Amino acid sequence: MQIHLEAKDGVPIYLQVMQQIKYQIASGRLQPGEELPSIRTLAEQLLVNPNTIARAYRELETAGVVEKRRTAGTYVAESGSPLARKERLKLINERIDRLLVEAFQMGFDLDDVLKLVQKSQLAIDHQKQEERSHE
Amino acid sequence: MNNGNSTSPRPVVEIRNLNRNFDQKWALQDVSLQIPQGGVFGLIGSNGAGKTTLIKHILGSHYAQTGSVRVFGIEPVASPVEVLSRLGYMSEDRDIPGWMRVAEIINYTRAFYPSWDPHYAEELRELFDLDPKARIRDLSRGQAARVCLLLALAHRPELLVLDEPSSGLDPVVRRDILTAIVRTIAEEGRTVVFSSHLLDEVERLADRIAILHEGRIVLHEQLDVVRESFHRVTLRFDEALSEPPPMPGAIERQGRGQEWTYLCRGDRELLLQAAKRLSAAVVQESSPSLDDIFISTVNRN
Numbered sequence: 184m185q186i187h188l189e190a191k192d193g194v195p196i197y198l199q200v201m202q203q204i205k206y207q208i209a210s211g212r213l214q215p216g217e218e219l220p221s222i223r224t225l226a227e228q229l230l231v232n233p234n235t236i237a238r239a240y241r242e243l244e245t246a247g248v249v250e251k252r253r254t255a256g257t258y259v260a261e262s263g264s265p266l267a268r269k270e271r272l273k274l275i276n277e278r279i280d281r282l283l284v285e286a287f288q289m290g291f292d293l294d295d296v297l298k299l300v301q302k303s304q305l306a307i308d309h310q311k312q313e314e315r316s317h318e
Numbered sequence: 319m320n321n322g323n324s325t326s327p328r329p330v331v332e333i334r335n336l337n338r339n340f341d342q343k344w345a346l347q348d349v350s351l352q353i354p355q356g357g358v359f360g361l362i363g364s365n366g367a368g369k370t371t372l373i374k375h376i377l378g379s380h381y382a383q384t385g386s387v388r389v390f391g392i393e394p395v396a397s398p399v400e401v402l403s404r405l406g407y408m409s410e411d412r413d414i415p416g417w418m419r420v421a422e423i424i425n426y427t428r429a430f431y432p433s434w435d436p437h438y439a440e441e442l443r444e445l446f447d448l449d450p451k452a453r454i455r456d457l458s459r460g461q462a463a464r465v466c467l468l469l470a471l472a473h474r475p476e477l478l479v480l481d482e483p484s485s486g487l488d489p490v491v492r493r494d495i496l497t498a499i500v501r502t503i504a505e506e507g508r509t510v511v512f513s514s515h516l517l518d519e520v521e522r523l524a525d526r527i528a529i530l531h532e533g534r535i536v537l538h539e540q541l542d543v544v545r546e547s548f549h550r551v552t553l554r555f556d557e558a559l560s561e562p563p564p565m566p567g568a569i570e571r572q573g574r575g576q577e578w579t580y581l582c583r584g585d586r587e588l589l590l591q592a593a594k595r596l597s598a599a600v601v602q603e604s605s606p607s608l609d610d611i612f613i614s615t616v617n618r619n
Contacts, residue, residue, distance in 0.1 A: 188522070193605035195545050196522065223504045230496045231522045232358055233504045288601070 184213070184220055188229055196231055200239040205248060208259055209270045219249060219257045328391060330355045330477050330509045331376055336385035338371060338533075345371045347533045349385070353511060353526070358503055360524030360541075361513040362612055368533040369513040370409075373481045376511070377407060389477070403431055406475035408466045410482035416455030420448050420465060424472075431473035439472035446494065460491040467498055478502050480512040484519065492519075499523055517608045527608075529615055536619045541608075549586050550606045552579045553598035566592050570614045581606055581614050 186203045188196060207213040219225075222240060226233040240257050243249045248270070250260050286296045331353035338346040346368050353359045363369045374380045375387045378394025378401055387394060394401040414423055424443070428434045443450065446464040454462060463483075470478060478499070484492040496519065502508045503523075514520050520527060527544060529537040537544070553565075558575040565571075567584030579602075582589050593600055606614075 193550075193607045193610075195542070195605070223500075226500050226504065227497055229522075230493065230500060232525055233500060234357070234525055 184225070186225075186229060188231070197235045197239040197242070200225075200229075200236060201243055204239070204243060205270050206274065208248060209274055213259050215259050215261045217259045219259065221256070327355065329353055330390060331359075331511065332386075332388040332391075333372075333375070334386045336372075336375060336382050336387060338375070338380065338383050344533050346375075349530075349533070349535055351528060351535065351538060353509065355509050356503075356507050357525045358499060358510045358512070358523045360520035360527040361511065361530060362515070362517065362520055362527055362608075363513070363530035364515070364616065367530045369530055370481055371533075372530065373409075373479060373511070373513060376479060377405070378402070403433070403473075404476045406470035406473065406478045408463075408470040408480050408483050410485045412462050412466045414454055414462070414466060414469070416453065418454050419450065420452050420454070420457075421450035423454060423465065423469065424450075427469045428472070433475075434473045436472075438474065439468060442468045442471060460487055463487055463491050464494060467495060471498055471502070474505075476508060478508065478510045478512075480510070482513055482515070484514065484516060496523065517612060521608045529612060531616050531619050534619070537611075537615050544608075544611065545605060547585075548581065548583050548606050548611050549589055550579065550581050550604050550610070551589060551593065551600055552577060552602035553593055553596070554601045555596065555598045563596055565589060569618045577601065581610065 184204075184207070186200060188199055194202075204213065204219070213219075219240070220228070222233050222236045226236045229236075240249065244251060244257070247260055249257050251257055283293075283296065286292075291299075329352040331351065333349055333351040336346055336349040337344070349368075349372060351372075361369050361372065371380065375382060376389055376394065378387075378389075378398045381395040389401045390404060392400050418426065420443070424439055428436070428439070446461075446468060448461060448464060448468070452461075454465065457465065467483075470480070480495070480499070483495045487495070499510050499512065500523070502510055510523075512520075512523070521541070524541050526540050527537070528535050528539075539547075552573070553562075555576050555578070559578070562571045562573065562578040562580070565580050565582055566588050567582040568580045569583055570581035572579045580589075590600065
């Protein structure tokens with residue numbers, strides 16, 4: 184499991200770990216039932232306090248994203264799919280919020296943004312067709 | 319694993335109202351600290367802030383002129399053997415006798431510690447790729463640091479004290495030192511105290527920090543609490559201002575015209591309410607890094 188910590192941007196490390204694990208589950212890089220590295224292994228890999236990893240795992244467990252099993256390992260929750268959808272929604276909503284804030288600051292309104300999104304979609308579709316016709 | 323919170327029984331290090339001066343110059347002023355068992359305590363401060371002087375009190379190499387120092391509940395100056403046998407120490411100076419060979423310094427140091435674990439010492443020696451026949455004076459700076467680290471760890475101390483351990487070392491050796499800290503803390507109940515001016519190391523490893531500035535403790539708190547109590551907000555006012563209005567807990571203000579950025583300590587809600595009262599829009603909000611917190615706290619004091 185690859186996790187990249189950014190020390191300078193002020194986001195607490197346990198949150199960075201939580202967000203990246205959630206993102207990897209939402210994007211399918213971590214599968215339901217997959218075992219996460221032990222707290223100590225991840226702490227040594229990332230060179231962070233094991234308590235920080237323990238906190239990230241604990242909060243992920245409370246949120247139902249991961250589950251502890253009898254063998255003391257931590258696993259991606261099996262009931263992953265509805266939750267993954269919730270997580271995916273949350274992630275995409277965070278990006279939409281950021282997009283809207285920036286758009287409004289630059290003086291675009293919602294209609295402008297929707298039109299631009301549709302335009303981008305058309306461009307992507309067009310590009311895909313081009314690629315297909317070249318194959 | 320311990321959460322490093324205040325539910326731990328007795329603090330491993332307890333310092334009360336410690337004062338120290340050298341030649342009429344204050345080195346420590348009214349320092350009080352509690353270091354709970356089972357966590358990593360990061361001591362932050364600029365050069366000359368008093369970090370090493372404070373650490374030397376923990377080791378018992380300085381006596382408390384006024385106030386008190388207790389380590390494991392014991393006074394280190396009065397009972398140095400009881401304290402030092404349970405403590406591992408590595409300093410920035412790494413002063414070990416240059417004429418000794420690696421194997422000799424290991425055997426020599428072993429004699430001082432009843433709890434010395436020869437298998438662990440050997441494991442570390444191999445891990446660090448240290449030649450037992452090499453003379454200390456011929457070692458590179460990084461290898462010498464690894465010898466010191468081995469000597470500090472091999473008796474599996476209850477308290478590991480590292481004074482600027484990674485100062486002047488390359489990233490590979492720094493990684494060894496940080497790994498040693500992580501391993502030490504992962505073993506039940508052990509405590510690490512380390513001083514550093516590399517704040518990203520402190521941010522990664524410490525669960526509790528103290529900022530020392532000109533001999534005084536200006537901040538002493540769990541790192542999570544520190545993080546939650548500092549906020550950076552950029553406000554946009556209706557009109558250009560030559561002087562930004564005061565905000566609750568503001569310790570730094572920067573900007574010009576309509577946009578001003580504040581670094582504040584305190585409750586985030588109060589901050590947002592104050593912004594609302596000034597009919598200012600919050601255009602950006604972030605958590606400051608430990609670097610920013612350190613610089614602004616020190617400047618303010």
